[in-house]
Amino acid sequence: MSPAVEVTLAQFLQEQRALVDQELERLLPRADEYPVTIHRAMRHSVFAGGKRLRPVLCLEAGRLASGEEKPLRRVAAALELIHTYSLIHDDLPALDNDDLRRGQPTCHRVFGEAMAILAGDALLTLALHALAEPGLCLAERQLRMISDLTRAIGTPGGMVAGQVADLEAANGAADAEALEFIHRAKTGAFIAASLRAGALVAGAAEADLDALAVYGEKIGLAFQIADDLLDVSGTSAELGKTPGKDDRQRKATYPGRYGIETSRRRAESLVREATAALERFGARAQRLREMAQYLIERTA
Amino acid sequence: MSPAVEVTLAQFLQEQRALVDQELERLLPRADEYPVTIHRAMRHSVFAGGKRLRPVLCLEAGRLASGEEKPLRRVAAALELIHTYSLIHDDLPALDNDDLRRGQPTCHRVFGEAMAILAGDALLTLALHALAEPGLCLAERQLRMISDLTRAIGTPGGMVAGQVADLEAANGAADAEALEFIHRAKTGAFIAASLRAGALVAGAAEADLDALAVYGEKIGLAFQIADDLLDVSGTSAELGKTPGKDDRQRKATYPGRYGIETSRRRAESLVREATAALERFGARAQRLREMAQYLIERTA
Numbered sequence: 001m002s003p004a005v006e007v008t009l010a011q012f013l014q015e016q017r018a019l020v021d022q023e024l025e026r027l028l029p030r031a032d033e034y035p036v037t038i039h040r041a042m043r044h045s046v047f048a049g050g051k052r053l054r055p056v057l058c059l060e061a062g063r064l065a066s067g068e069e070k071p072l073r074r075v076a077a078a079l080e081l082i083h084t085y086s087l088i089h090d091d092l093p094a095l096d097n098d099d100l101r102r103g104q105p106t107c108h109r110v111f112g113e114a115m116a117i118l119a120g121d122a123l124l125t126l127a128l129h130a131l132a133e134p135g136l137c138l139a140e141r142q143l144r145m146i147s148d149l150t151r152a153i154g155t156p157g158g159m160v161a162g163q164v165a166d167l168e169a170a171n172g173a174a175d176a177e178a179l180e181f182i183h184r185a186k187t188g189a190f191i192a193a194s195l196r197a198g199a200l201v202a203g204a205a206e207a208d209l210d211a212l213a214v215y216g217e218k219i220g221l222a223f224q225i226a227d228d229l230l231d232v233s234g235t236s237a238e239l240g241k242t243p244g245k246d247d248r249q250r251k252a253t254y255p256g257r258y259g260i261e262t263s264r265r266r267a268e269s270l271v272r273e274a275t276a277a278l279e280r281f282g283a284r285a286q287r288l289r290e291m292a293q294y295l296i297e298r299t300a
Numbered sequence: 301m302s303p304a305v306e307v308t309l310a311q312f313l314q315e316q317r318a319l320v321d322q323e324l325e326r327l328l329p330r331a332d333e334y335p336v337t338i339h340r341a342m343r344h345s346v347f348a349g350g351k352r353l354r355p356v357l358c359l360e361a362g363r364l365a366s367g368e369e370k371p372l373r374r375v376a377a378a379l380e381l382i383h384t385y386s387l388i389h390d391d392l393p394a395l396d397n398d399d400l401r402r403g404q405p406t407c408h409r410v411f412g413e414a415m416a417i418l419a420g421d422a423l424l425t426l427a428l429h430a431l432a433e434p435g436l437c438l439a440e441r442q443l444r445m446i447s448d449l450t451r452a453i454g455t456p457g458g459m460v461a462g463q464v465a466d467l468e469a470a471n472g473a474a475d476a477e478a479l480e481f482i483h484r485a486k487t488g489a490f491i492a493a494s495l496r497a498g499a500l501v502a503g504a505a506e507a508d509l510d511a512l513a514v515y516g517e518k519i520g521l522a523f524q525i526a527d528d529l530l531d532v533s534g535t536s537a538e539l540g541k542t543p544g545k546d547d548r549q550r551k552a553t554y555p556g557r558y559g560i561e562t563s564r565r566r567a568e569s570l571v572r573e574a575t576a577a578l579e580r581f582g583a584r585a586q587r588l589r590e591m592a593q594y595l596i597e598r599t600a
Contacts, residue, residue: 034456038460085421089421120421132447134440134444140439142443
């Protein structure tokens with residue numbers, strides 16, 4: 001990738017993040033709204049930074065189907081609320097016990113465990129409330145989007161199931177199958193559903209939905225492998241979270257099982273496969289292609 | 301209430317509970333489905349007993365509008381999943397730190413804190429997935445039901461907000477306004493939304509929805525006052541949870557603020573007001589009238 005293109009992608013991502021943050025600002029209760037502590041806790045974690053990866057993927061997927069911006073932004077912001085809920089709960093002492101996230105103290109470090117648990121609950125609930133707002137798109141499509149997304153973030157095959165398998169694989173040797181399940185369920189399913197959510201709201205054709213799902217699953221896996229690699233090689237300042245934790249917690253990781261070089265090659269081949277799935281969209285999918293590459297080249 | 305009527309209501313409630321439990325069995329992942337621990341944890345708490353109050357209110361509200369049984373049962377079961385999620389999270393050590401619930405060891409006592417947090421998350425997510433199942437009723441109404449319900453269980457005015465206000469009022473003197481907010485948000489909003497959910501899925505008229513909302517808010521408050529009174533007077537065997545905890549945790553309660561006699565009278569007058577709101581439905585609302593009375597006469 002040439003530096004010129006990279007700057008352009010970086011600028012694009014920055015613009016998109018600003019759009020998503022504006023919508024998040026609209027969605028979230030104000031920090032002074034009673035009972036204030038939980039609204040402060042929700043805002044602390046949502047606005048602690050973050051790449052807004054899932055929202056931007058959702059927006060770009062919807063734009064491929066010429067979707068209207070307003071409902072797309074609503075859905076995109078709701079996805080970030082869901083992502084933030086999952087981070088808050090994952091960081092809790094009973095789970096990954098993390099002090100830092102996105103370069104900030106984690107929610108429970110600032111507001112205590114009780115408030116962090118409830119802030120996560122409230123963010124998930126608010127996200128679903130936003131997604132069910134009457135009139136975002138054709139009601140049947142909207143229901144399908146909620147159904148699809150809640151499958152991707154729950155059990156038995158979604159994000160919560162992936163987190164459970166991840167916890168259970170720690171302190172033990174995860175076999176190849178368990179590792180694949182963890183990555184697919186914990187990260188891949190939600191990323192794929194984020195793309196599908198944008199496409200569904202925009203009224204995309206079935207074949208387009210399928211192509212975006214393939215792209216999403218591939219980059220989801222690539223993203224998780226890149227994340228594991230960063231945990232090995234990154235610094236705390238770069239990551240905004242504590243590096244080397246996977247190893248200390250004996251987490252099941254790609255580099256842990258297959259080594260760094262094989263993991264890098266696997267991530268690269270997944271990105272190639274993801275990009276190939278976008279062929280039907282031609283030049284209009286250029287940003288999604290760049291983002292796939294960015295995911296494995298990023299340093300944070 | 302005569303003993304003959306009481307037996308009939310008891311039988312009715314038992315039948316309805318059985319219907320709800322059948323539907324819950326259909327909705328929940330099997331206990332042997334991978335990753336098994338979370339599915340066992342979800343089932344442990346859902347099938348630990350419980351009155352299935354919200355589902356039965358939902359079913360009866362829907363039947364007033366001659367709603368079909370199948371979608372009503374689906375919605376009713378989803379409400380119980382949401383209720384169970386809230387109990388699991390409320391019982392966590394960082395929140396109410398309860399060992400007993402519905403006469404069984406709480407989720408975190410059996411499965412650990414991490415699994416209890418995730419089981420709650422998974423139950424909430426599964427509930428929304430069930431509620432969004434395409435084709436339950438007219439799609440526009442279904443979206444409105446999800447929107448309404450997620451408002452009632454989140455922040456700033458719903459169940460999570462009520463739980464936050466409750467936590468913050470502990471160890472301090474809650475004023476009358478805070479106490480009213482806690483009861484309304486923590487219990488009343490979800491109970492009212494449960495009735496409205498049944499009515500919405502069944503296609504009830506707006507005036508019927510409004511009447512059911514009034515009934516729901518009144519019995520929600522009455523229920524919470526009765527619960528506070530039981531915490532003062534009940535035994536562990538009757539309650540299936542540890543009594544006297546409100547007082548030890550210096551929770552804001554009606555009896556604590558207004559005394560036992562005034563609280564009883566307030567609960568009774570709320571039940572009268574609730575019953576009055578049902579007048580438009582005539583004899584068909586008999587079960588809902590009986591249930592309102594039952595709520596403040598129960599011993600568990």
